Amino acid sequence: xxxxxYITIADCGKTIYGSYVDTNKYINEIGxxxxxxxxxxxxxxxxxxxxxxxxxxxxxxxxxxMIVNGLxxxxxxxxxxxxxxxxxxxxxxxxxPEEYRWNxxxxxxxxxxxxxxxxxxxxxxx
Numbered sequence: 001x002x003x004x005x006y007i008t009i010a011d012c013g014k015t016i017y018g019s020y021v022d023t024n025k026y027i028n029e030i031g032x033x034x035x036x037x038x039x040x041x042x043x044x045x046x047x048x049x050x051x052x053x054x055x056x057x058x059x060x061x062x063x064x065x066m067i068v069n070g071l072x073x074x075x076x077x078x079x080x081x082x083x084x085x086x087x088x089x090x091x092x093x094x095x096x097p098e099e100y101r102w103n104x105x106x107x108x109x110x111x112x113x114x115x116x117x118x119x120x121x122x123x124x125x126x
Contacts (some may be wrong), residue, residue: 003112004073004110004111008108009090010105010107011105016102017037017038017048017080020047033082034082035084035095062126067110068087070123071116073110080102083096
């Protein structure tokens with residue numbers, strides 16, 4: 001029997017899109033599209049401004065890649081009026097109706113308890 005660990009991380013805050021707006025970063029790339037903000041956040045485009053340290057922005061993207069590509073799990077992010085899903089079927093960022101808005105960010109992880117043969121944590125360390 002295949003067993004998985006399900007993890008939920010949630011906050012009530014400004015949303016991923018709100019972080020880009022507040023820092024005035026990547027606004028030309030995302031415009032007013034919250035799904036686009038989630039897409040670039042998941043590609044490592046950070047709002048942090050700490051030269052030589054945490055501004056790299058690989059936390060979300062590398063963790064997601066390790067869970068989905070390495071461990072064959074699943075990743076879901078809901079923030080504002082958008083979601084971002086990555087699983088064995090691919091990547092789907094999408095905007096959702098305003099009535100489903102979450103003022104903050106929720107991340108859902110499905111992590112298999114048994115790693116596939118050949119899995120190495122070090123393949124996902126930057």
